[in-house]
Amino acid sequence: MKIRKRIVFGLTAAMALSLTACGGVKTGSTTAESAKTENTENTGGGTSEGKSSFSVAMITDTGGINDQSFNQSAWEGLTELKEEKGVEVNYIESKQASDFVTNLERLGDNGANLLWGVGYACADAVLEAADSNPDIQYAIIDNAYDDTPDNVTGVMFRAEEPSFMVGYVAGRMTETGKVGFVGGISSGLIDQFQYGYEAGVKYAAKELGRDIDISVQYAESFSDAAKGKAIATKMYSDGCDVIYHAAGGSGTGVIEAAKEADKWVIGVDRDQAYLAPENVLTSALKLVGKAVKEVSIEAMEGETIGGQTLTFGLKEDCVGIPEEHGNMADGVYEDTLKVAESIKNGELVPPTTKETYEAFIAE
Known part of the structure; x- marks a missing residue:
């Protein structure tokens, strides 16, 4: 893995994904603040020039896309990925736990190459979806599996x-x-x-x-x-x-x-x-958004990210x-x-x- 270290000591540039001190975060044509609040998809295509064929999508947990916390940070990371790499990004809000599997399946049917479950509450749903769709790569925030499938990546933080x-x-x-x-x-x-x-x-x-x-x-x-x-x-x-x-x-x-x-x-x-x-x-x-963006880049570039849990902390400049x-x-x-x-x-x-x-x- 070659997860990039772009934040000095987790403090100086740590504001990159959290920079909302005076209002909403502007992350391009789609922002967390302007995201839909109903259980519907929000599709953000790549830029008109240099658009990537790679597609990344996420489902939120029940906190929603505007939770002022880790769901919002994850989406900000994906919108930065869209701006920087022309990647198609997408999300669906989950209103209840029973939505998780259905939402993952909907995004997979739409052609996503990498699907994120945000929050440990999505853990079982991610496993179920990954088992049913071995050709799709999945990743989950805040969960580590005892036996991680080859098409699943766990992302943990030393909180x-x-x-x-x-x-x-x-x-x-x-x-x-x-x-x-x-x-x-x-x-x-x-x-x-x-x-x-x-x-x-x-x-x-x-x-x-x-x-x-x-x-x-x-x-x-x-x-x-x-x-x-x-x-x-x-x-x-x-x-x-x-x-x-x-x-x-x-x-x-x-x-x-x-x-x-x-x-x-x-x-x-x-x-x-x-x-x-x-x-x-x-x-x-x-810095959930930073980790989501960097792991997604690794997947897009063909790195092997599945079958393991990646852990981020002060040493990785992610907290x-x-x-x-x-x-x-x-x-x-x-x-x-x-x-x-x-x-x-x-x-x-x-x-x-x-x-x-x-x-x-x-x-």
Whole structure:
């Protein structure tokens, strides 16, 4: 594999796919913001000159194309692929889990060479579709199979790394000594976010010689903004002054609660500062769009991508925090970069599970 490294330390150019600080992302003739919100296809052809015969398409999970999170980031990656390579790109929104297989089949029938399932909820559907269509290449975000078929590629991120970084920021910035975490649906994947964050908070607390309490609650949904807002509102009223969400569309409610309470919130997956410039402290970047684009390019160029799981993190410049850090106190951003360097060189290994978190704290 020759996945390209174009983002300096996951920070300076990390805004390339997350650059929405002042509004919508312009990615060519089709944008995530202008995408259809019904369960219909959105077809984006290649450019009139140099159009590629290669076609890439994706299905969203139930969070939808405008989730301000990883579905949107994935589509931004494909629209950049269209602009740069003239590739035909396409998507279908999934309103419910039962849509996944049908949507994959529809896109396959339309001639897609590579089909993406965005989110681990699509895992079974991708396997089923791949088994029925061995001539089509499939890839999935946030899932690793025990036995990966030759025409399937798993794409995972070390989400605990940016989560540790933003946990460290939260620990340095809290004045009340109480911070929160709001998750979407509890799973091994979201454990990476939760325990990476908690470890970062505790790392900062030890550095500062103080105690910091962490409240954790799940919305049990990645699309219920009202539930996310209710949870965050309660946390803020209970004394938390920084909350990190890893809740997809439910997280937009967390950000809304931060605006109303005038407290700090930490975004996820893409730079979410544009949603509340005065309240978003930073964001844990997971550059789904970059990975989708780069893996798609490898497939287009004839590289063998199937039968394996590719993992992206700080070393691959696919996670990090935004370079913009005006809401942080002096020195916090620079110290966070030092923490990131310690993670990159192996001195710090953020935990991914309750067990590894407890071991981390014990050490």
